[in-house]
Amino acid sequence: MVLIFAEQADGHIKKASLEAVYYGSKLAAQLGTAAEAVVLGSADAAQLAALGQYGAQKVHHDNNTAFDQFDAQVYTRALVALAQQCGATVIVFSSNTTGRALAPRLSARLKAGLVNGAISLPDTSNGFVVKKNVFSGKAYAQVNLLTETKIIAISPNAFGATAGTGSAEVVAAQLPSAGGRIRVTGVEKVSGTVPLGEAELVVSGGRGLKGPEHWGIVEDLAGALGASLACSRPVADAHWRPHHEHVGQTGGAIAPNLYIAIGISGAIQHLAGVNRSKTIVVINKDPEAPFFKAADYGIVGDAFEVVPKLTEAVKKMKGLA
Amino acid sequence: MKILVCISKTPDTTAKIAFTDNNTKFADAGVQFIVNPYDEWYALVRALELKEAGLASHVTLVTVGGADVEPIIRKALAIGGDDAVRVNADSADSFFVASQIAAVASEGGYQLVLTGKETIDYNGSSIGGMVAELLDMPYVSLATKLDLAGNMASMVREIEGGEEKLECALPLVVSCQKGMAEQRIPNMKGIMGARTKPLTVKEPVAVDALTSVVGFELPPAKTGVRLVSADQPEELIRLLHEEAKVI
Numbered sequence: 001m002v003l004i005f006a007e008q009a010d011g012h013i014k015k016a017s018l019e020a021v022y023y024g025s026k027l028a029a030q031l032g033t034a035a036e037a038v039v040l041g042s043a044d045a046a047q048l049a050a051l052g053q054y055g056a057q058k059v060h061h062d063n064n065t066a067f068d069q070f071d072a073q074v075y076t077r078a079l080v081a082l083a084q085q086c087g088a089t090v091i092v093f094s095s096n097t098t099g100r101a102l103a104p105r106l107s108a109r110l111k112a113g114l115v116n117g118a119i120s121l122p123d124t125s126n127g128f129v130v131k132k133n134v135f136s137g138k139a140y141a142q143v144n145l146l147t148e149t150k151i152i153a154i155s156p157n158a159f160g161a162t163a164g165t166g167s168a169e170v171v172a173a174q175l176p177s178a179g180g181r182i183r184v185t186g187v188e189k190v191s192g193t194v195p196l197g198e199a200e201l202v203v204s205g206g207r208g209l210k211g212p213e214h215w216g217i218v219e220d221l222a223g224a225l226g227a228s229l230a231c232s233r234p235v236a237d238a239h240w241r242p243h244h245e246h247v248g249q250t251g252g253a254i255a256p257n258l259y260i261a262i263g264i265s266g267a268i269q270h271l272a273g274v275n276r277s278k279t280i281v282v283i284n285k286d287p288e289a290p291f292f293k294a295a296d297y298g299i300v301g302d303a304f305e306v307v308p309k310l311t312e313a314v315k316k317m318k319g320l321a
Numbered sequence: 322m323k324i325l326v327c328i329s330k331t332p333d334t335t336a337k338i339a340f341t342d343n344n345t346k347f348a349d350a351g352v353q354f355i356v357n358p359y360d361e362w363y364a365l366v367r368a369l370e371l372k373e374a375g376l377a378s379h380v381t382l383v384t385v386g387g388a389d390v391e392p393i394i395r396k397a398l399a400i401g402g403d404d405a406v407r408v409n410a411d412s413a414d415s416f417f418v419a420s421q422i423a424a425v426a427s428e429g430g431y432q433l434v435l436t437g438k439e440t441i442d443y444n445g446s447s448i449g450g451m452v453a454e455l456l457d458m459p460y461v462s463l464a465t466k467l468d469l470a471g472n473m474a475s476m477v478r479e480i481e482g483g484e485e486k487l488e489c490a491l492p493l494v495v496s497c498q499k500g501m502a503e504q505r506i507p508n509m510k511g512i513m514g515a516r517t518k519p520l521t522v523k524e525p526v527a528v529d530a531l532t533s534v535v536g537f538e539l540p541p542a543k544t545g546v547r548l549v550s551a552d553q554p555e556e557l558i559r560l561l562h563e564e565a566k567v568i
C-alpha cells in the first residue's frame with residue numbers, strides 16, 4: 001500500500017500535497033497496490049473526500065486539534081503508527097518545508113530508504129531507482145532504495161496534479177499525539193500572493209533595477225500576470241526586497257512554469273535556484289549577460305522601457321486594457 | 322551547554338558539474354572544494370555567536386569523511402570552534418552519516434546540534450531530521466533565527482508563504498539557513514590557531530546504508546534563446562501564450 005501524507009494548513013489541503021497524492025496514486029497503479037492518504041488535524045470534510053479526484057482511494061483522518069501545531073517529532077510518531085497499522089510499503093511526501101522535516105525522521109525510525117527531492121516515478125527494472133535533483137538543479141542522481149519500506153519526497157512542481165473524478169472514502173483515525181515539546185508562538189503570512197514555492201508564474205528583479213523605488217514596474221507586470229515576486233541575492237541583501245523573495249543557491253529553489261528575470265545577470269548561484277523553471281524569459285540590456293544562455297526567450301533592452309510595454313501587452317491579451 | 326555543528330565538504334558553487342566512470346562518479350579533477358555554505362555561514366557562525374554571548378560553553382565541529390575532508394574541517398576551525406571530530410568513513414548515504422553524527426552527539430552530551438539547510442551537492446536536506454529522530458530530540462528545520470535564554474530556545478522557521486515563531490526547551494536539533502547569521506571571513510589569527518586545535522579521528526559505528534546512488538545524468542541542454550525585439554514586447558507575450566503555453 002502507498003501511504004501519502006497530505007498536509008493541511010488552516011483546514012485546507014495544500015497544493016503541494018495534491019501533487020503528492022497524484023504522484024502517489026500513479027505510483028500505486030505502477031506497483032499494483034492501493035493509494036491511501038493521511039491528514040492530521042482539522043480539515044474541511046469536502047476537501048478530504050476530494051483527494052479522491054487526485055487518486056486517493058481512502059483518506060485516514062485524525063481530527064485531533066493537537067495536530068494543528070506542527071511538531072515534526074509528534075507527527076512522526078503518528079505517521080509511523082499509521083504506516084505500521086496499515087502495512088505501508090511506500091510513504092510519499094511533498095518535499096516542501098513540512099515534508100523535509102518529516103520524511104527524514106520517518107526514514108530513520110523505520111529504517112526505510114529515502115529519496116528527498118524526487119522528480120520521477122521509480123524504475124523497478126533493476127531495484128527501485130528514483131531520480132532526484134542534485135547539485136542544486138544542475139544534475140540528477142538515480143537513487144536506489146535498498147530497503148523493504150521506501151520513502152519518497154517529491155520536488156514541488158515537478159509533476160503537477162490533474163484533478164479527475166472520484167471521491168475518497170474518509171475513515172477516522174486515532175493516532176498518538178502526545179509528547180510535543182515545540183510551542184508555536186506566532187505565524188506571519190506574507191499576505192496576498194501565492195507562496196513562492198507553489199507559484200506557477202514568477203517575475204523576478206535584480207540589481208539592474210537600480211533601487212527599490214523602481215520595483216513598481218516589476219509589481220505591475222506580476223500583477224497583470226497573477227505572478228509571484230522574486231529577486232536576486234544582492235537585492236535582498238541590500239534590503240530592496242524582503243528576504244523570502246531571494247532565490248538561488250542560498251535562497252529559495254523554485255520550479256515555476258514561467259520565470260521572468262529582469263535586470264539579473266544570471267550568475268551560476270542564481271541559476272541554481274531557478275534552472276528547473278519550465279520556461280525562462282530574460283530581460284537584460286546586456287546581450288552578453290550569461291542568463292541568455294539559460295533562457296528560452298529573451299529581450300535585449302532597457303527594463304525601464306520594456307517592462308511597462310510587456311505589462312500593457314499582457315493586459316491587452318487578457319482583455320483588461 | 323555544548324553545541325555540535327555538522328560540517329560537510331562540497332564543490333565550490335561555481336564548479337563545473339560533470340561525471341566520470343560511466344556517469345557514476347562526480348568528476349572532481351581540478352574542482353575546488355569548500356565548506357558547505359549553509360554549514361559555514363549560518364550554523365557555525367550562529368553557534369559561535371551564542372558562545373560569544375555566554376549562552377554556550379563549547380562548540381565542537383563534526384564531519385563524516387575520509388582524510389580528504391581535513392582541509393575543509395581546518396577551514397571551518399579557522400572561523401571558530403573549540404575542537405573537531407572527524408568520523409573516518411566515506412559518506413555512504415544520508416542515514417549512514419546521520420547515524421555517525423548521532424553517535425558523536427550522544428557520547429559528547431551535546432544539547433544543541435546544528436546542521437545546514439542542505440548540502441549544495443546532494444541536496445538531501447535530510448541529515449538533520451534523521452539525527453533528531455535517532456537522538457529522539459525535537460527538530461526545527463529551515464530555521465532563520467535561533468536565540469537562547471537558559472535552557473529555552475526560541476526560533477523562527479520558514480513555512481510556505483511566511484514564517485513561524487516557536488519555542489522549545491533543549492535538547493534540540495536545528496537546520497539553519499539564511500537569516501541566522503552573517504558570513505564571517507577567517508582572519509590570520511584564526512587560520513594559524515586552527516592548525517593546533519584538537520581534531521579527533523573516530524572510527525565509524527557499524528550501520529547499513531539504506532540507499533545507494535547508481536548513476537548521474539545532466540539535464541537536457543537548452544536549445545538556445547529565442548530573442549524578441551525590444552520594440553515588440555507583445556510578440557513575446559504572444560509566444561508565451563501560444564507557443565510555450567505558460568500564460
Ligand SMILES: Cc1cc2nc3c(=O)[nH]c(=O)nc-3n(C[C@H](O)[C@H](O)[C@H](O)COP(=O)(O)OP(=O)(O)OC[C@H]3O[C@@H](n4cnc5c(N)ncnc54)[C@H](O)[C@@H]3O)c2cc1C
Pocket residue numbers: 205206207208209231232233234235246247248249250251262263264265266267268269270273283284285286289301302303304334358
Ligand atoms: C556562495 C555564493 C552563493 C550565492 N547565492 C546566490 C543566490 O542564492 N542568489 C543570487 O541571486 N545570487 C547568489 N550569489 C551571488 C551571485 O554570484 C551574483 O553576484 C548575483 O546573483 C548577482 O545579482 P544580479 O544579477 O541581480 O546583479 P548583477 O550581477 O549586478 O547584474 C545586474 C544585471 O542587470 C543588467 N542591467 C543593468 N541595467 C539594466 C537595465 N536598465 N535594463 C535591463 N538590464 C539591466 C546588467 O546588464 C546585469 O546583467 C551567490 C554568490 C556566492 C559566492
Ligand SMILES: Nc1ncnc2c1ncn2[C@@H]1O[C@H](COP(=O)(O)O)[C@@H](O)[C@H]1O
Pocket residue numbers: 327328329330357359360364383384385386412415418422435436437438439440443444445446447448449
Ligand atoms: N558528511 C557529513 N559530515 C557532517 N555533516 C554533514 C555531512 N553531510 C551533511 N552534513 C550536515 O547535514 C546537513 C544536511 O545535509 P544533506 O541532508 O545531505 O542535505 C548539511 O548542511 C551538514 O550540516
